[in-house]
Amino acid sequence: MDFAGGGGGGGGGASLSEMYQSARRLLLSARDGVARVERLASAPTSSSYSSSAPLVGGGGAGDPAAAEEIQGLCAQMDRLWRSIPAKGQRDLWKRKVEQLSEEVESLKETLDKHSFRQRKRILEAKERAELFERANGESSHVLQIFDDEAQARQSARTSARALDEAYETGVAILQKYSDQRDRLKSAQRKALDVLNTVGLSNSVLKLIERRHRVDKKIAYGGMILTVVLMVAFWRLTH
Template identity: 85%
Template sequence: MDFAGGGGGGGASLSDMHQRARRLLLSVRDGVARIERLASAPTSSSYSSSAPLVGGSGAGDPAAAEEVRREMAQIQGLCAQMDRLWRSIPAKGQRDIWKRKVEQLSEEVDSLKDTLHKHSLRQRKRILEAKERAELFERANGESSHILQIFDDEAQARQSARNSSRTLDEAFATGVAILEKYSDQRERLKRVQRKALDVLNIVGLSNSVLKLIERRHRVDKKIAYGGMIITVVLMVAFWRLTH
């Protein structure tokens, strides 16, 4: 609805100001979008610590950001003038319409201003992060040889521990096999003893012969147990030597 002829000279002035403000608003939108596109480009992340800052916040294109801020200030100035003019319109309906138009312009400008401010904060954060990464890389390059040496030492220690563990496992398995073999031999000796006793009882051998067999059995048991103990002692000694 055109109010160029309504509300006296104030209506025409409002219409002209509103059209000018809308054109500036479109330019501001394009400028903010262009700044954000430049900031998201791959080369925008490589800022140096001496990069120029716009409004103290930092932006991808200082000249473009400054132009956008200037146009925002012009729109806000036009909104202030229109806010005074619409109040002088006699018709209440037209006053309400122009009030809403001016408020919409002010809200859109505030929203774009907030977007530009957030963008500037992100840019400052990116610059700070890039500077911190550069400092970390410099320290890492200076200490790389020391760090690599530490990694080599740790790798050698882990390999040595794995070798010791594997050797101990093999020794333990050998000891278990020996003990099982001794156990099988003891069972066989018991069976042989029982058969021998049965045979001796049948043929009527003397008690002295039986006692001799029992003593031999006790000696065999001591030999078997001694072998087991010696095997365990050797395993423990080997484990201590490897650690």
């Protein structure tokens, strides 16, 4: 199907055929490169595929620049087929060049899609790395929170021990007050017995009873004050 017309057209036909074959080889090579990329992307181990790798390695025919080279050849062939004198050959080369141009356009669209996916993978990889770094920072923050909580629990246990000691001290003080009250009652009874024996007046006895009531109020007041102080100390420590 090569153009073999006479005169100057024959030389043009041979050049056109060579450029067409070269363009077809580049196109097939580019398609093979795209197919390899698609197999890598759809393979089960595609997660290990490097998102920073080129679309088709080595800048070969699968590189987007190859499509531009084929388009340049198509532009040259478009000028050449117009100079073919024979209408049948001219129409044939027109269809072949147009078909090749359409295939190159389709290839460019595929390459653009793969390029977009590659950029998207790179962006996702960067976002994952940033999230991982951020997660590590947040883990350190969580560990710090746990340390703070442990220190707070230790402080609470220390305060609880101090409160228990204060409670035991208060109980001991109240016990002493109770013992003193019992001794006072015993002394009062003895005093009353003595006074009754010596025949003191009722007014003296009433005075002693009022004194006893005052002493009792003082004792109860001391116990209440001790309890209030213990409750206030417990609230301050918590």
